[in-house]
């Protein structure tokens with residue numbers, strides 16, 4: 275089946291993220307050595323302290339904790355928006371080193387079908403277009419000499435934004451808060467919103483002291499979108515409360 279579906283895996287994260295954040299923050303205010311502080315912090319429940327840091331807006335200590343996600347089943351349209359977030363690290367499957375050439379008859383490269391296209395009754399038509407693109411791609415690879423990455427790198431110019439991609443993302447906690455504030459918002463495009471919402475669900479389980487109030491800005495304050503507001507504040511707040 276060529277249709278791709280979103281899959282997000284939390285691959286790794288800073289062990290004891292609250293301790294790491296608290297250690298960095300307390301160092302700013304304490305005459306103690308780093309080792310002494312570490313011993314003190316290990317004895318505390320640091321949840322309340324981290325919550326207080328957020329209230330104070332002392333956010334730089336959050337940069338010491340990072341989360342790594344594996345993401346599959348997103349379109350190139352989505353990954354292009356994702357990588358605009360510069361305070362992060364990415365490794366993305368290459369369309370140069372990985373050929374999209376069909377290996378079997380009628381096999382099409384993986385692609386994402388927007389729900390609106392599924393709902394419009396045009397799904398079959400859309401898949402036919404993807405099949406046509408596959409044929410054009412295969413033809414181009416032949417024309418370009420089928421020499422691995424050299425033909426892939428130019429044949430890919432015929433591939434659509436719908437083409438599926440895989441990416442590994444590492445973001446620190448401060449950047450995640452920012453990413454969720456703009457990309458979980460109803461104003462964000464549906465695919466990156468779904469991705470961001472799933473990433474938030476996973477991080478909230480590990481670090482609730484930071485992420486329980488996270489999401490679009492309206493989760494803990496007024497909407498910041500002005501005239502562009504979705505107007506569904508209560509619905510959105512409920513969604514993120516119950517994530």
Ligand SMILES: Cc1cc2nc3c(=O)[nH]c(=O)nc-3n(C[C@H](O)[C@H](O)[C@H](O)COP(=O)(O)OP(=O)(O)OC[C@H]3O[C@@H](n4cnc5c(N)ncnc54)[C@H](O)[C@@H]3O)c2cc1C
Pocket residue numbers: 358359360361449452453456457461462463
């Ligand atoms: C609803 C929506 C619609 C959008 N539409 C468009 C569009 O039409 N066209 C388009 O091009 N983009 C669009 N974008 C992308 C947007 O402009 C940003 O590029 C993207 O959201 C990355 O976020 P960011 O710039 O806040 O920061 P990140 O890269 O995530 O960085 C986090 C923060 O670090 C700071 N920072 C990072 N780099 C710098 C720097 N070089 N200088 C100063 N401060 C820095 C900023 O405070 C920034 O907010 C859209 C985004 C959204 C959410």
